[in-house]
Amino acid sequence: AADVESDLVEVLFTEAQIQERLAGLAQQIEGDYPVTDGEPDLLIVGILRGAVMVMADMARAFSRHIEMDWMAVSSYGSGTKSSGVVRILKDLDTDISGRHVVIVDEIIDTGLTLSWLTSNLSSRNPASVEICTLLRKPEALTMPVDVKYVGWDIPNEFVVGYGLDYRERYRNLRDIGTLAPHVYS
Numbered sequence: 001a002a003d004v005e006s007d008l009v010e011v012l013f014t015e016a017q018i019q020e021r022l023a024g025l026a027q028q029i030e031g032d033y034p035v036t037d038g039e040p041d042l043l044i045v046g047i048l049r050g051a052v053m054v055m056a057d058m059a060r061a062f063s064r065h066i067e068m069d070w071m072a073v074s075s076y077g078s079g080t081k082s083s084g085v086v087r088i089l090k091d092l093d094t095d096i097s098g099r100h101v102v103i104v105d106e107i108i109d110t111g112l113t114l115s116w117l118t119s120n121l122s123s124r125n126p127a128s129v130e131i132c133t134l135l136r137k138p139e140a141l142t143m144p145v146d147v148k149y150v151g152w153d154i155p156n157e158f159v160v161g162y163g164l165d166y167r168e169r170y171r172n173l174r175d176i177g178t179l180a181p182h183v184y185s
């Protein structure tokens with residue numbers, strides 16, 4: 001269909017629900033990282049490309065100074081993440097030594113990406129590293145990931161919108177939902 005929203009069979013989270021949840025997460029994070037004189041600002045790290053929407057909206061929900069940086073990573077092999085290997089396509093521009101870091105992503109599926117990123121960033125001597133994800137699929141987890149900030153746990157269903165793609169489409173939907181079967185056929 002020409003109207004991309006009509007390809008959703010069910011809306012799981014509306015734009016308004018997403019914004020409200022992100023504001024809650026930003027408030028929670030602000031409370032956990034008190035501003036101290038002379039300390040560098042909290043650094044939030046978005047994982048390209050899916051986390052672009054979450055980063056843009058959550059960053060604007062903070063009422064304190066934060067810094068933003070980005071990483072792009074990719075699994076080896078085609079399609080699946082079964083190899084368990086992650087490589088960096090774009091690294092941070094920031095030296096995170098001594099910094100408090102929160103990694104931001106829109107979904108944790110198997111956990112491979114965030115598990116690997118957490119240990120990678122932890123090896124750079126930051127003051128701390130935590131994870132914030134809008135969505136998590138507990139049933140799909142194959143790697144242990146310690147996630148401090150979660151928007152919602154969801155069933156193991158394929159979801160699109162708000163950064164989440166199906167073959168690169170639907171990232172620009174305002175809502176998050178499940179795709180209608182006609183899209184696959």
Ligand code: PRP
Pocket residue numbers: 047048049050051073074075081105106107108109110111112113114165
């Ligand atoms: C997706 C998603 C997460 C990751 C989660 O990114 O944005 O970053 O997969 O899956 P995992 O828990 O099984 O590792 P993807 O690598 O598809 O790239 P994208 O962000 O560019 O869509």
Ligand code: MG
Pocket residue numbers: 047048049050051105
């Ligand atoms: Mg991603």
